[in-house]
Amino acid sequence: MKTVGGFLLSQIRQRASRSFEKILKTKGIDAFNGPQGRILYVLWEQEDLSITEIVRLTSLANTTLTGMLDRMEEQGLVVRVPDQHNRRQIRIRLTDKARSLQAAYDEVSEENNAIFYAGFTESEILQFENKLRRILKNYEEAERHGK
Template sequence: MKTYGGFLITQIQRLQGRVFEKMLKDSGIEAFNGAQGRILYVLWEHDKLSITDVGRLTSLAKTTLTSMLDRMEESGLVRRVPDKKNRRQIFISITEKAKEYREMYDQVSEQMNELFYQGFSETEIEDFENKLRRIINNLEK
């Protein structure tokens, strides 16, 4: 049986990224892009995380993550905080400036979800997301 799951997921990811970027700009959010928004989202949820945890939660490669964090730090969205107990450990913390974008970002995310699941029933959404989680679990093994 020929399957297209990986190809379709990649296509969805690219389309979703472009649409989400446009939605952010249309909403007046220009301080960060969609990928940086993923970093901010996990920090809004956790306030302070190690770089390793940010990478794990966003699925961003460490090299990509490091350069993004550099740009986000320069623009005042995040700051690096050394661990007082282990000087080699660095945490990423969200700034007050970044916290101000949370509500607008959540509104854009909600609009994206509405577009993403347009025409789906709640049961279909739940079933779809459960199948995606199974794929993730398969890949993480």
């Protein structure tokens, strides 16, 4: 059986990213872009994370994340703070400026989600997201086993 799930997810991701950027632009939000929004999102959910934790939660490559954090720090969105228990590790924390952007991010996300889930019932959304979690878990397991 030929499957195209990965290809479809890739197309959806590209279109959803373009839609998110368009909504940001329409609303005049230029304090962050879509990829930075992913980082902000995980920090809004659990402030004070290590780079390793952000990599795991966003699935961004470590090298990509480092450059993005540099830019976000220059923009006044995050600060790097030495870990109090492990001085070799750095923690990432939000600034007040970043905290003030959460409502705008949530509004853009809700608008983008309305497009994403148009025509879906709540039950279909839950089923879909559970299947996506299973796929993500499959990849996490494969990575743990060196695949």
